[in-house]
Amino acid sequence: MNAFSYVTAQTAGSAVELVRERGRFLAGGMDLLGEIKDGLAEPAVLVNVKALPGTREIVVAKDKVVIGANVTLATLAEHAEAKKLLPALAQAADAVGSPQMRNVGTVGGNLAQHSRCWYYRQRDVRCVKKGGSRCFARGGENKYHSLFTKNMCLSPCVSNLAVALSALDAAVVVQRGAKTVTLAIAQLYERAWSEPKAHHSLAADELILRVEVPVAAGARSAYVRIAEKNEFDWALVSCVAAGRIEGGKLRGVRVALGSVAPIPWQVKEANAALEGREPTAENAAKAAERLLKDAEPREQIGYKIPIAQALVKRAVTALAG
Template sequence: MQPFEYTSPTSTSEVIQLLGAGETRALAGGTDLLTLMKSEVVTPQQLVNLKHTDLPRGITLDGDTLTIGALTSLSEIESSALAQGHAPALVEAIAVAATPQLRNMATLGGNLLQRPRCWYFRSPAFHCWLKGGSECQARDGENQHHAIFDRSPCVAVHPSDPATALVALDAEVVLRGADGERSVPIAEFFALPTDERRTENILSDDELITAVRVPPQMDMRGTYLKAMDRKVWAFALVSVAVTLRLDNGRIADARVVLGGVAPVPWRSAAAEQVLVGQQPDAALFDRAAQAALADAQPLKLNGYKVPLAQALIRQALAALSN
């Protein structure tokens, strides 16, 4: 690991000032950042500890809007009665993320900003496109865990389980920078990497996530299902978050979001269009699953993700329609 300076300020404005000076990274639980620093994929000159600042930590319900502070640990969310009542899909997603020990350390802000698990990205031996290089080694390489929706020069998948659930919950992310605070729908916060911005989100270098807000769900039911190659300590091969509202036996509202299939959580408008206005049954769920994957373009080694994602969508829809 390269040497770095360590600062532990008490205010977020101080953090924002330090981030603005460049070559500086914010440190929350450290479970992703420190790993990247050890392999010298990330080499900041300065680390700024967030944990002694006034950055919000904890969960509150204001009216029917759930607000989760960026410093809240995943285990605090998992055991929160407010989160369980208001956002069960998020709690289900967190319960299958990483391990209990990691969930104690990991914060929600850090979880949303963790970098891809692509082995070429994580290895100091490759200077891949996402790290500023000219080539994506995964495209013709070991791509069994990579994207099946190919819309960016990078085909890594977003690693966060909570992110997928929060898109299905229509959450918004609250950001604070030198120019003040702004709120962004989480579906816009995550954005496919481009030549100009080689990251998976629109956060500026001198901005912090301060909180995530989950709006009222208005009788929406929700669930999160995750396929893994072992039962714990594994990232999603594919996951699905579905929220659904039934009215008089018909589907009045639906959100279908896939994880593990693209560099960002992947909402399927096509599947939602198939579902809305219809009576739930197995044939409808099958049509929605087909529609969700109709545009998939698997790479050489990850074609298995298409039927896996379809099966998870059918399973989630059936569970929510009972």
């Protein structure tokens, strides 16, 4: 481990200033400390962002819920109003890791976490995500990898919150230099779609401050997943469906899949196929077909397709309540 300095930032502006010289933001540290110990990250400075004002609250407004980046996953999972207004998000938070991890891990950290690919995490493997020339998962042991990607790296986005927030059409407020910018979830991850080295779209000196989730009357959502183990395991595939039910029909519906692409996977045609329809298994199957149209069932990954189909069905039918 290299020697590093440690500084606590008092404002978002100073945090991004301080991190600029080979620094990393430190919130829960769940991912960062592992990367440092495994020799994957060698920051010169750790900028503690836990003291930033206003980042530890969940604020419920009339039309949205604002969740600070330093809110822990446990807090989110147990938040009474979040559970009521945004059940899929609370369920997604509750499904992360172990209770110890949820007590420490934060919303911002979960969204900005790095690849869990077992080649990327090997100290002595220099893969394309670390600037090497090849993806070892291609033609290798890739059962936990992506069905979709536009770049060489096969590692999927495994953030539970990303999938939920994608379906919930949330926005992320990010400190960029002296300003804040607001990104859609798709924008937060779009670089990872095309660039093998990217885990998300944020530059090293850009910091997630909060998440804004729109809430409409009658909104419903559901998070479903399957993992090899029942607890404390990564999802093989996860799915979130969100929308309203009006007169028995789905409105404003979005379905997102997790752990199948370097981004939360949404397909417009799939959402359109559900719009105005009943949340039935048959309609869900049609949406799943569109969601999975371009899936590449390579080597060990093909089994994720039937799982995704089943999860879409379960998530969409769960909206019927």
